């Protein structure tokens with residue numbers, strides 16, 4: 001992820017509520033102070049082997065080998081570890097292509113004892129195949145910086161007939177629709193994640209007023225969700241199109257509030273039309 005990057009210094013995050021920085025994640029994070037983040041959420045390219053293109057942007061998503069991909073991601077994970085407070089945690093968003101390797105990387109950097117969850121984001125989208133079970137989920141690997149990590153269990157609508165209308169603690173399978181074609185939050189940036197997913201994760205893993213870092217922020221979903229929930233947020237992306245979109249979304253949020261950007265948070269089963277990665 002940093003193969004073509006040049007070293008340049010970018011000031012560490014100030015106390016400003018939100019910041020979006022253009023550049024390479026691993027080199028930028030090097031200059032930031034340790035123990036300064038409550039949550040690092042990363043949604044890097046998934047190594048699909050092809051460019052990801054949407055109406056409002058495109059980014060490269062191909063490495064020559066699985067090893068090259070791992071070598072590019074490792075320094076960002078190591079910096080995330082350094083950046084986190086002892087009560088902090090990391091959420092790495094990936095899929096079947098790299099999840100197995102990433103779990104081993106995180107075991108190595110964070111320690112096996114700090115593994116917390118392998119979350120499944122079940123988005124229920126896309127076609128089927130006559131040759132295998134249809135792939136309908138992404139993976140989110142959750143590790144604490146120590147065993148004293150912050151966690152506030154999220155509540156979601158119960159689905160059983162007995163508990164209809166009530167809330168229950170979320171399981172490790174998060175059923176949240178991918179972004180609908182008609183959704184107001186849709187920016188046209190490829191592989192944009194839904195606000196409902198990020199809101200659930202941030203509420204659970206970052207205390208009110210805490211700082212969230214997203215080294216691959218894309219259209220800024222994490223930053224918008226964090227700000228709407230009263231957390232501070234810093235995003236990095238090397239793609240100027242992503243940085244522009246993320247800044248515009250944040251400006252809109254400051255002007256008119258979360259309603260301007262989003263469809264209401266839906267958690268549970270539902271249909272969807274825009275693919276994750």
Ligand SMILES: C[S@@+](CC[C@H](N)C(=O)[O-])C[C@H]1O[C@@H](n2cnc3c(N)ncnc32)[C@H](O)[C@@H]1O
Nearest residue numbers: 001024025043192193216218219221237238239
């Ligand atoms: C999967 S997308 C993130 C989507 C984002 N979560 C959203 O909701 O819009 C991955 C992003 O990582 C960025 N990226 C790839 N390599 C990077 C690097 N070395 N440093 C910073 N950003 C990088 C790409 O430009 C792309 O915007």
